[in-house]
Amino acid sequence: MTEFQNNARQAEAAMRAVFEPTPLQRNDHLSDRYGAEILLKREDLSPVRSYKLRGAFNAMRKALAARSEITQFVCASAGNHAQGVAFMCRHFGVKGVIFMPVTTPQQKIGKTEKFGGDAVSIRLTGDYFDDTLQAAQAYCTKVGGHFLSPFDDEDVIEGQASVAVEIEAQLGGMPDHLILPVGGGGLSAGVRSYMGDSVNLTLIEPAGGACLAAALAAGEPVRLRHVDNFADGAAVAQIGKRTFARLADLDPAQARVIDEDRLCTTMLEMLNIEGIVLEPAGALAVDALKDMGDVIQGKTVVCVTSGGNFDFERLPEVKERAQRYSGVKKYFILRMPQRPGALRDFLEILGPEDDIARFEYLKKSARNFGSVLIGIETMRPENFVHILRKLDDAGFDYRDITRDEVLAEFLI
Template identity: 50%
Template sequence: MDTTTTHTFDFEQAFTTLQGVVKRTPLEYNAGLSLKYNANIYLKREDLQIVRSYKLRGAYNKISGLTADQLKNGVVCASAGNHAQGVAYSCKKLGIKGVIFMPEITPRQKITQVNMFGGDNIEVILVGDTFDDCLKEALAYCEEKSATFIPPFDDEKVIEGQATVMMEVYQDLPELDAIVVPIGGGGLASGVTAYLQTVKPNVKVFGVEPMGAPSLSEALKHGGPVTVENIERFVDGAAVKRMGWITYKYCSDLLSSTYLIPEGQICTTILKLYNEDAIVVEPAGALSVAALEQVKDQIAGKTVVCIVSGGNNDIERMQEIKEKSLLFEGLKHYFIVRFPQRPGALKLFVNEVLGPQDDITRFEFIKKTNRENGPALVGIELAKKEDYAGILQRLKEFKFDVIELNQDATLFEYLV
């Protein structure tokens, strides 16, 4: 256990090592976000990296520095997808063997990419539901096979490699005032903060993590890393149950502040980036941009960089992303409706309760043996969230017995 922030990093060596391996990703001014937040907002486009995330930097920096003895039995990693692609690419580039453990719920697109980047040099093993599940299996495999484990975040060489993201940002925009960094295990945030201490320590670094996977927030409460048992896995690139001691110390000592971002807000950001800027990001990649709403008072008039950490998004997830966004924005509502026992109740509901722009997106009777007059699950999409109060008023006026499922997390999860 290392609880200090006094590691000796050779950032320049890492930068040199990665020349010709990683792409120097663009730092793009975003006019729309700049206007909205009255600031100069730039996006560091690591979604355009060779493996579509920054993870290649740390993986290659770590693996390329291993000795022949450390490599003789190959390397092993555990990953929700992006670190796996970085390790796979590195194995093929360096001509070594690798075994990659990924959660069974990993999006198919990420698994396909891992196999494409690694080719015959890697083997993929799917196990467990979370990163932490496959981490346990990967470590056991290393013990059995005497292979070398490549950590996804809690490692000096990995952190050193991730720091090259910040090195590029600083070279391109030395006048920056703040940077927003997504956090899962904390490797990127550790690299960013550690490097900034050497060149411009007064830059504010805002760390942001998904509300459903608050590994850093919980660690800060307890004075060190703790295991968060029940995490929301939607933001798979940042869904880490427990961060490491090295990354915890850098994050706790050097971050200016930390924020938790609701998954629904992340989804809204994904859709806006796609629709307004033609940028395809994964949930973790949208974290930094989604956080601007929470830091807007601190960044007004400032020059700010958001690290868009990855773009490995599976098109099959878009319906889920849209649904979560609508729920967060207050535009989608679900009810259990018990219709009055009188003729024309359903027609009354459609014609009188719903507004002219309200749309029924789901309707099914819950009791299959009691159709037409039993309770029904009803989903409604609104044009404006302000219309919801009117629906509630009319439901009461026409004596419909309803349960608002959006307000009942247990029933919502069970029925919707």
């Protein structure tokens, strides 16, 4: 047994005084679909609905053991890390100051306050996370506090490795294949360091934050120029230096990238069929199964569902993105003739499985034609073949803007 494995087991054992192991559950729906033994490691069922309290616990436990005079911990986070730190501040009876961007949703602020109670204070600073992080680090230096990194810290990495310790104990050994999300790399670095090469490992990133893939290509951590924060639990601009050091020798094929719109289809599927609420990052490992049928068939596969902190106010957006990805919803700019009966002619093109989800005049002042933004939902993607053919036959001038990022951002 390596020193890291021993430390990870000690961290996992110490956690039992705070919370129970998260379940490792066989999922019949996914197992039947992929012809494999699919088990979900339900980190979304932890006390803070993510694995982040593991790293926070271990880093705070070891810091307090080394410096008993520490009275204040400081972190910067807009989500799961903040909640994990808040929970552990109350557990250890220490003060925590948590910096969050001004743009943080009130739901996340409220949950952080609930978990921390009187032990934590929250400071809203900066519109973007980098500004928040700088403010937190400057404050920490000023007051002599202890800064808690969300991922790029050896004690955090060691704490996140407790996920692997539990999987091994619950399964009675190692799985054939392990799939887990990667953001800053704390979870993936810890799990890989514990399991070594005994398990086939696949790490999944959102397309809008593929910092591991960029680092593997460059041979070192690099900062992404743009990050899509939809999968905010894994959308990181730059992987940590310490975490990448533990992942640098990965085969690039082990790091896969998932489209955020496709991810929405998995979130809805798990909610509607299984009753499992997953945040976007928490659904990454499950969504990856769609690309791995031949690789995992007949194998024992563990997917880590890393978080379930999902604000249901985002559900309409998730449904919208899933429908567009699945091809059952499209948006068009249609030139509508300004004459009696033109709208009726258009409506007659639609079939019994088609519905108008949006209808908005963009330009009414034209004398002969008016521009209309129209959204159409249907039950099957192939129905659009018939709709478009009928539009062409009727002589309607239209433009499909469903995948036009610029127009969709302003109009949809």
